[in-house]
Amino acid sequence: DGGITQSPKYLFRKEGQNVTLSCEQNLNHDAMYWYRQDPGQGLRLIYYSQIVNDFQKGDIAEGYSVSREKKESFPLTVTSAQKNPTAFYLCASSIGQDSPLHFGNGTRLTVT
Amino acid sequence: QKEVEQNSGPLSVPEGAIASLNCTYSDRVSQSFFWYRQYSGKSPELIMSIYSNGDKEDGRFTAQLNKASQYVSLLIRDSQPSDSATYLCAVISSGAGSYQLTFGKGTKLSVIP
Numbered sequence: 001d002g003g004i005t006q007s008p009k010y011l012f013r014k015e016g017q018n019v020t021l022s023c024e025q026n027l028n029h030d031a032m033y034w035y036r037q038d039p040g041q042g043l044r045l046i047y048y049s050q051i052v053n054d055f056q057k058g059d060i061a062e063g064y065s066v067s068r069e070k071k072e073s074f075p076l077t078v079t080s081a082q083k084n085p086t087a088f089y090l091c092a093s094s095i096g097q098d099s100p101l102h103f104g105n106g107t108r109l110t111v112t
Numbered sequence: 113q114k115e116v117e118q119n120s121g122p123l124s125v126p127e128g129a130i131a132s133l134n135c136t137y138s139d140r141v142s143q144s145f146f147w148y149r150q151y152s153g154k155s156p157e158l159i160m161s162i163y164s165n166g167d168k169e170d171g172r173f174t175a176q177l178n179k180a181s182q183y184v185s186l187l188i189r190d191s192q193p194s195d196s197a198t199y200l201c202a203v204i205s206s207g208a209g210s211y212q213l214t215f216g217k218g219t220k221l222s223v224i225p
Contacts, residue, residue: 041217042200042215042216042217042218043200043215090156097204097210097211097213098144098206099144100144100146100158100202101156101158101202101213103156105154105155106154
């Protein structure tokens, strides 16, 4: 079955450590996205990529980094510079910019 | 700044009733509209897409779009307790060769047995 796989489902880290969240899709979608969702809050865009080897900052990119070396993969690194990293992270993909997003199951990151 | 507004709720309806969820958007040239359902602790799931004025029906769900009023709604007929979730409205606007997808903050629906 085609879909978007995020791993791990839960992730625990100590403050000051960088951590990388995985996102893989086999939908052959060109565009991929990372969102953050905090309790009771809406979705906030971190980074997006419309094509391999290219990506753009979203609304809250500070403290995060991404890469897009393969069409299928769009990993997100949460760096120690991110002041409040504890959140639910959602990866999504779409056929193109004007198409609906399809989401992975999310990674819940807790930093203590 | 493009905005998508939803009443945060909670909206409570009895089982079997019609639930009506509303969404307004600020950008007149918005062209694509989506409704997502998000259960607590889960990721959003696309349930409806609508692109032109009028109604679009899919099972118990009906999306209604009125571009003149910049308003899109989702009706859920014969509401079930399993419909209890947060519903997100999403709008795509285009301009200068690019597209922007904006999400509302969601309306929490509670269907009471």
